[in-house]
Amino acid sequence: MTILLVDDNQVNLFVIEKILNNAGYNDCVSLTSAQELFDYLQLDGPSNVFHHVDLILLDIMMPQIDGLEACRRIKANERFKDIPIIFVTALDDKNKLAQALDLGGTDYITKPIDKVELLARIRVALRLKAELDWHTQHEKKIQYELDLATHVQRSLLSSPLKENNIQVEVSYLPSFNLAGDMYYWHKINDHRYAVILLDMMGHGISASLLCMFISSVLREAIKQIVDPVEVVKELNRYMAQLHHEKESMPYYFTAIYLVVDTEEKTIEYVNSGHPHGYALIDEENLVPLDQGSTAIGFFEEIKVEKQILHYEKDVQIILFTDGLLEAIAPDEFEGEEIMKKMAQQKWKGSQIIIDELLPKEQQINQSDDMCLVLLQTHIE
Numbered sequence: 001m002t003i004l005l006v007d008d009n010q011v012n013l014f015v016i017e018k019i020l021n022n023a024g025y026n027d028c029v030s031l032t033s034a035q036e037l038f039d040y041l042q043l044d045g046p047s048n049v050f051h052h053v054d055l056i057l058l059d060i061m062m063p064q065i066d067g068l069e070a071c072r073r074i075k076a077n078e079r080f081k082d083i084p085i086i087f088v089t090a091l092d093d094k095n096k097l098a099q100a101l102d103l104g105g106t107d108y109i110t111k112p113i114d115k116v117e118l119l120a121r122i123r124v125a126l127r128l129k130a131e132l133d134w135h136t137q138h139e140k141k142i143q144y145e146l147d148l149a150t151h152v153q154r155s156l157l158s159s160p161l162k163e164n165n166i167q168v169e170v171s172y173l174p175s176f177n178l179a180g181d182m183y184y185w186h187k188i189n190d191h192r193y194a195v196i197l198l199d200m201m202g203h204g205i206s207a208s209l210l211c212m213f214i215s216s217v218l219r220e221a222i223k224q225i226v227d228p229v230e231v232v233k234e235l236n237r238y239m240a241q242l243h244h245e246k247e248s249m250p251y252y253f254t255a256i257y258l259v260v261d262t263e264e265k266t267i268e269y270v271n272s273g274h275p276h277g278y279a280l281i282d283e284e285n286l287v288p289l290d291q292g293s294t295a296i297g298f299f300e301e302i303k304v305e306k307q308i309l310h311y312e313k314d315v316q317i318i319l320f321t322d323g324l325l326e327a328i329a330p331d332e333f334e335g336e337e338i339m340k341k342m343a344q345q346k347w348k349g350s351q352i353i354i355d356e357l358l359p360k361e362q363q364i365n366q367s368d369d370m371c372l373v374l375l376q377t378h379i380e
Contacts, residue, residue: 006031007059034065060089075104084125150177156215158185165262166377171354173370180207181321181369186222191263198255199321228257228270229304239297252297267309272296277319278343281311317375318343323368328357350374
């Protein structure tokens, strides 16, 4: 445990160090000026080279650089801002002492030094420092785990799909590192592709954990089941298993699940309580994807109906989550009208649509996750 004593008076340094040594604080470093303090800390040096310091006892009245300025510089430095500083002063100026505390000082003690008071204030400051260090380490651990969870969640998202007969692209803008929106697509065979976009209740850590759970379930379900109705029922069965009798609100998510057959030129889909996307069929017929079932997981048993659309030449499908609607317009119906107009146009990429809907500065720091999926088939 290292305590720095900073005072331009050698007698004061001797007295304080003697008191501390007798109390068992043996690792004390005496410095006679603020500049010596800066040099010891290597205040302006490399960020990876510095002494560990637990407490600074700092005199206010010193020549050249006083204790107030020294405190201001230390607290402005990210590496040292958490070191507690106790001011030691002969001043009886309440305004000066208030300024010292406003600059980040932890406490103060007046001269002549009272041994009992000094040691008591040091114990309080060191106890606060120990608690702060614990919280800092705990926050670092949590941040590491969040970063790892974010990496795992992002790895579960599908890469853009670009093949001769179909392509799928996405704009994915989570409001937090961990998100409640998820998208996934799977190539069933050479001409059939399954695509899902879902929005879990809430957002952040709990929603992302549920997303990762349902992603695992979904991947297994698609390998064994193709029909959208049966896939949605399977997802609902797993979500129902998460319900707890003491919880009044079940876990649930909205989703659009569809299967595109580029050989038969069909789209089979189920909309489970999700904002309806749009299918632009043969560049002239705009169809809302608004039929299917209630949200997945809201009830133990749900009635699911699929719709089948046909196209002759090609189809463009735009899917999105409600976070995007909320971002582009204050009114939900206004947002839907804007999306409808966008869906009537032929697009070359999902990011282009997002950029047309929202300026770059509005695409960040949104209150909800935003996701937009663009699927396009091609004439073979």
